Structures are given as C-alpha cells and as structure tokens.
Amino acid sequence: MTAAAIAEAPPRKNAHSLYLQVLAAIVLGALLGVYFPDIAQSPWMEAMGKGFVNLIKMVIAPIIFCTIVSGIAHLESAAKVGRVGMKALIYFEVVSTIALALGLLVGNVLRPGEGFSGKADPAAVAKFLEPGAQRTPVEFVLGVIPDSVIGAFAKADILQVLLFSILFGFALMAMGERGRALRGFIDEAGHAMFGVIAIVMKAAPIGAFGAMGYTVGKYGSQSLLNLAWLVGSFYVTSILFVIVALGLVARIVGFDILRFLAYIRDELLIVLGTSSSESALPQLMEKLERLGCSKSVVGLVVPTGYSFNLDGTNIYMTLTSLFIAQALGVHLTGGQQFVILTVAMLTSKGASGVTGAGFITLGATLSSIDPRLAPGMAIVIGVDKFMSECRALTNICGNGVAAIVVAWWEGELDHGKLAAGLARRIDPSDVETAVATE
Numbered sequence: 007m008t009a010a011a012i013a014e015a016p017p018r019k020n021a022h023s024l025y026l027q028v029l030a031a032i033v034l035g036a037l038l039g040v041y042f043p044d045i046a047q048s049p050w051m052e053a054m055g056k057g058f059v060n061l062i063k064m065v066i067a068p069i070i071f072c073t074i075v076s077g078i079a080h081l082e083s084a085a086k087v088g089r090v091g092m093k094a095l096i097y098f099e100v101v102s103t104i105a106l107a108l109g110l111l112v113g114n115v116l117r118p119g120e121g122f123s124g125k126a127d128p129a130a131v132a133k134f135l136e137p138g139a140q141r142t143p144v145e146f147v148l149g150v151i152p153d154s155v156i157g158a159f160a161k162a163d164i165l166q167v168l169l170f171s172i173l174f175g176f177a178l179m180a181m182g183e184r185g186r187a188l189r190g191f192i193d194e195a196g197h198a199m200f201g202v203i204a205i206v207m208k209a210a211p212i213g214a215f216g217a218m219g220y221t222v223g224k225y226g227s228q229s230l231l232n233l234a235w236l237v238g239s240f241y242v243t244s245i246l247f248v249i250v251a252l253g254l255v256a257r258i259v260g261f262d263i264l265r266f267l268a269y270i271r272d273e274l275l276i277v278l279g280t281s282s283s284e285s286a287l288p289q290l291m292e293k294l295e296r297l298g299c300s301k302s303v304v305g306l307v308v309p310t311g312y313s314f315n316l317d318g319t320n321i322y323m324t325l326t327s328l329f330i331a332q333a334l335g336v337h338l339t340g341g342q343q344f345v346i347l348t349v350a351m352l353t354s355k356g357a358s359g360v361t362g363a364g365f366i367t368l369g370a371t372l373s374s375i376d377p378r379l380a381p382g383m384a385i386v387i388g389v390d391k392f393m394s395e396c397r398a399l400t401n402i403c404g405n406g407v408a409a410i411v412v413a414w415w416e417g418e419l420d421h422g423k424l425a426a427g428l429a430r431r432i433d434p435s436d437v438e439t440a441v442a443t444e
Contacts, residue, residue, distance in 0.1 A: 028391045031215035036230060039222025046223025054216020055384040061206045061213075063380060065199055066369050067159050071171045072196030074352065078175025079189045094307045094412050098315040099351075101404065104251055105317040106347045109324030112243045114343075118235040118325075119332025168352055210391070217387040233389045236329050240393050243321050244400045252407045259414045260421060263407070265428040269293065270406055277398045287312065290406060298423030299413040307412045311405035318400025322393055323350040323371050330372065330382035346371060 039046040152158035158166035178185045253263040273286035294304045331338050350371050372379040413419040
C-alpha cells in the first residue's frame with residue numbers, strides 16, 4: 007500500500023458491527039458445542055469453519071505476491087533518501103526479529119495448545135507422523151525452488167511463491183522509471199485482493215460460529231480454556247513487548263514509553279474500535295511531527311513501517327503457529343521453528359493493518375512449514391477477532407516508537423518538543439500549545 011492510499015483510507019464504519027456479529031457467533035457456537043455436541047459436530051458445522059478457512063487460503067498466494075513485490079519495488083523511494091531509509095529498515099528488522107523470537111519463546115514456555123492433542127483424532131494426528139512427512143534440509147531447499155511459476159501458484163506453495171516474489175520485486179526495483187506502470191498495476195492488484203478479503207470477512211460470523219461450535223462439540227469445553235489461554239498469552243506477550251522491549255528502546259532515546267502511550271491514547275482508541283492500525287495513521291503522523299520528529303523522517307518511517315514493522319502481527323504468527331502445532335499434537339523441531347521465524351519475517355511484510363491480514367499471513371506461514379498444518383487455522387477462527395485488536399494496537403505503538411528512534415538516530419529529533427509534548431500531552435489540533443513549544 008502506498009502512503010497516500012493509507013492516509014486517505016477512512017475507518018471502516020461497519021467494523022464495530024462486524025465485531026459484535028463475530029462476538030455473538032462465538033458465544034452461540036460455544037453454547038451449541040456445550041449443550042448440543044451432536045449437532046455441533048455435524049458435517050454442516052464443520053463445513054462452515056473449513057469453508058471460511060478455504061476462502062482465506064484462496065487469496066493467500068496472490069496477496070503474498072502483491073505485497074512482497076510492492077514492498078521491495080517501492081524501496082526505490084527509500085533509497086532516494088539514503089541513510090534514513092536504511093536506518094529505518096535496519097531498525098525494523100531488528101525489532102521484528104525480537105517480536106518473532108518473543109512469540110516463539112512464550113509459545114514454548116507456556117504451551118497454550120497442550121491438551122488438544124489428547125482429544126484430537128488419532129488418525130488425523132498420525133498423518134503428521136508418517137515417514138517422509140519431515141523433509142531433509144536438502145529436500146527443503148530444493149522444495150523452495152519451483153519447477154514453474156504457474157505451478158507454485160497453482161499448488162499454493164508459499165515458500166516457492168515467496169522466492170519468486172522476492173526475485174520479481176528486486177527485478178522490478180532495478181527497472182526504475184520503466185517499471186512505474188507495472189508497480190502501479192501490482193499496487194492496485196494488491197488493493198483488489200484486500201478488497202476480496204473485505205468481502206470474505208463478511209462471512210466471518212458464519213465461519214466463527216461453525217468453527218467454535220465444531221471445536222467445542224468435538225474437543226469438549228476444555229478447548230475453551232485452551233483458546234482463552236492462547237488469547238491471554240498473546241495479550242501478555244504483546245504488553246511485555248511494548249513495555250519492556252519498546253520501553254528499553256524508548257529509555258535509550260530519552261523518553262518514557264508510558265507517557266508516549268498516554269500521548270497517543272486517542273489514536274489507540276481509534277485502532278481499538280476499528281481493529282486497524284491504519285485508521286489512525288494520519289493523526290499519528292501529525293502528532294509525531296508535533297512531538298519533535300522531522301516531517302521527512304515521519305513521512306518515510308511511518309508509512310514504510312506499516313509494511314515492514316508489524317510487531318503485533320509478528321508475535322501473533324509465531325505464537326499461534328506453535329499453538330496450532332501443539333493442538334494437533336505435532337512436534338516442531340528447532341529447525342522448523344527457525345523456519346517459522348524466517349518465513350514469518352517475510353510473510354508479515356505488507357500485511358498492513360487491514361482486518362484479516364494477520365490471519366492470512368498465519369495461513370501462509372503454516373503452509374510453508376507443512377500444508378497439513380493449515381487446516382488447524384479453523385481452531386483459532388473463533389478467537390482471532392479478539393487478537394486482531396491487540397495486533398493492531400501493538401503495531402501502531404511500534405511504528406510510533408520507530409519514528410522517534412529513527413529521528414533521534416538521524417539527529418532530527420527536537421528533544422525539547424519531545425519532553426514538552428509528553429509532559430503536556432499536546433494534541434495536534436492544539437496549535438497555540440504547539441507553537442509555544444517551538
């Protein structure tokens with residue numbers, strides 16, 4: 007997505023209504039599973055959940071292609087501003103790696119998915135343990151290289167699609183001005199794909215009802231505790247990341263993370279209501295400028311961060327991937343978990359604050375490890391909405407801190423304005439207060 011498109015995108019008016027519909031569907035599905043387990047386990051209930059997952063999987067490959075190619079191709083604009091763009095990208099990758107690793111750490115320590123495996127269908131679990139299910143390193147590397155591009159998309163082999171997307175993105179970037187039209191086409195195709203997702207998400211209440219009812223009916227009410235444990239683990243992990251990891255970064259730069267969160271509280275409320283961190287982007291950029299960050303740094307770092315610095319999405323992908331593997335009774339080796347981290351680092355790029363994008367990238371990550379893990383997404387459909395808000399909130403916090411850090415690193419941060427702004431909680435619309443600090 008381009009910065010202009012993001013800035014012009016208004017908050018979705020029906021986001022709150024959809025949230026209530028999904029919430030009601032989750033409650034009804036859980037009640038059906040508890041009191042009428044036979045009905046909840048019917049093929050039609052299972053089809054509701056699996057059908058929604060298939061709708062999501064349908065657009066994974068084209069969305070990954072469009073977002074990865076667009077993100078790399080538009081690095082040309084970052085290169086024009088030289089070291090600022092490079093500093094921003096270095097910071098994004100370091101912090102994103104920390105977020106991904108933290109999700110893996112918490113998933114391995116708390117193991118929120120344990121307990122499902124004891125109730126899972128033995129035949130289904132056995133499929134993951136068949137000889138040859140785990141590929142050797144050589145087979146894995148060879149499997150990344152597609153026999154044909156069309157075949158990679160036809161089979162929805164995400165690693166192969168990723169490889170081609172990266173190569174295509176760099177080739178398009180190297181074309182410079184000659185590739186402008188093609189870049190524009192891919193950007194618009196990406197918008198269209200997210201439009202498809204917007205349509206698909208209207209079926210989220212049906213998918214959530216079917217998936218929650220079938221899960222509770224088949225695995226028992228104990229599964230609700232596992233899902234609640236997943237949501238709780240994700241929120242705790244995200245809070246720790248913001249307060250500890252981003253807090254340490256903020257302390258190095260010279261400000262308090264809690265004061266910063268209070269300063270952008272209005273934007274956080276907007277994000278909470280829309281489940282999209284993009285809905286507050288224009289206000290966030292203006293507030294950061296009032297806080298002493300140079301306009302050029304804010305204009306580059308924040309929009310770029312919405313494609314390259316999605317800390318909440320990173321935590322979600324690694325933690326939820328481990329949850330699904332644990333729920334299905336599949337043991338992931340250290341090497342496979344490293345692959346999750348590496349693939350998630352790529353698939354998260356371009357998964358901007360659009361509701362449902364995190365779920366798509368989860369599917370891409372699971373498919374890259376073992377396509378048979380992807381159906382496990384049905385287990386978390388019912389609670390994904392609860393994690394969507396936390397993903398978006400963590401993303402906007404991370405991008406706000408990133409702009410201040412890069413401005414400080416570049417020597418374009420006014421510490422006087424920063425201190426005054428956090429102390430007085432200056433609002434961008436308060437012109438007199440802002441002028442007084444200049």
